[in-house]
Amino acid sequence: xxxxxxxxxxxxxxxxxxxxxxxxxxxxxxxxxxxxxxxxxxxxxxxxxxxxxxxxxxxxxxxxxxxxxxxxxxxxxxxxxxxxxxxxxxxxxxxxxxxxxxxxxxxxxxxxx
Amino acid sequence: xxxxxxxxxxxxxxxxxxxxxxxxxxxxxxxxxxxxxxxxxxxxxxxxxxxxxxxxxxxxxxxxxxxxxxxxxxxxxxxxxxxxxxxxxxxxxxxxxxxxxxxxxxxxxxxxxxxxx
Numbered sequence: 001x002x003x004x005x006x007x008x009x010x011x012x013x014x015x016x017x018x019x020x021x022x023x024x025x026x027x028x029x030x031x032x033x034x035x036x037x038x039x040x041x042x043x044x045x046x047x048x049x050x051x052x053x054x055x056x057x058x059x060x061x062x063x064x065x066x067x068x069x070x071x072x073x074x075x076x077x078x079x080x081x082x083x084x085x086x087x088x089x090x091x092x093x094x095x096x097x098x099x100x101x102x103x104x105x106x107x108x109x110x111x112x113x
Numbered sequence: 114x115x116x117x118x119x120x121x122x123x124x125x126x127x128x129x130x131x132x133x134x135x136x137x138x139x140x141x142x143x144x145x146x147x148x149x150x151x152x153x154x155x156x157x158x159x160x161x162x163x164x165x166x167x168x169x170x171x172x173x174x175x176x177x178x179x180x181x182x183x184x185x186x187x188x189x190x191x192x193x194x195x196x197x198x199x200x201x202x203x204x205x206x207x208x209x210x211x212x213x214x215x216x217x218x219x220x221x222x223x224x225x226x227x228x229x230x
Binding site for chain 1: 117148150155156157158159160163204206209211212213214215216217218219220221222223
């Protein structure tokens with residue numbers, strides 16, 4: 001079975017631009033979570049979506065938004081990019097809202113110049 | 114709020130030897146879960162092992178075992194018979210609750226493990 005997939009793998013943007021990152025969960029998984037991992041740190045929670053609704057949000061500004069589609073895939077959008085948004089963005093899926101294990105994709109490495 | 118502390122920025126081990134990676138946690142929840150993930154240089158977080166707070170026995174998965182000491186609030190990862198492919202970042206995490214009430218993972222800063230031939 002295919003794991004969590006993310007696209008693109010790498011992305012370079014300039015300050016002020018916006019970016020859209022995409023994630024496809026493991027087949028049968030209905031919950032998708034997004035994490036930001038800056039260099040030298042552990043991942044930090046951004047959002048969780050389940051059944052197309054936002055179910056959880058971390059301490060990130062409103063420039064960050066996301067959505068989930070009927071096929072459970074998800075997009076993370078970041079507007080007005082700042083240099084500090086440079087990070088590895090990880091998507092994780094789990095079968096439902098309250099489950100023990102989240103499975104991660106390979107991530108999208110975003111560089112903001 | 115939940116907090117994970119990993120005090121070892123880097124660890125070195127000889128191939129075929131065992132190594133212990135430290136993790137301490139803090140939470141006020143009576144029920145919680147603890148996880149270990151491996152992150153190679155490629156970036157993907159690979160799930161290794163899970164321990165529930167009410168599990169009676171320490172979790173094991175192949176060469177990985179979790180030394181869970183509830184009173185000390187520690188959940189150390191033990192890797193036996195280290196292999197060169199074990200060289201990676203290792204993250205300890207616990208289940209927390211986000212704004213909105215959904216579950217999230219709270220991660221430590223990680224430990225970089227290097228296995229020497």
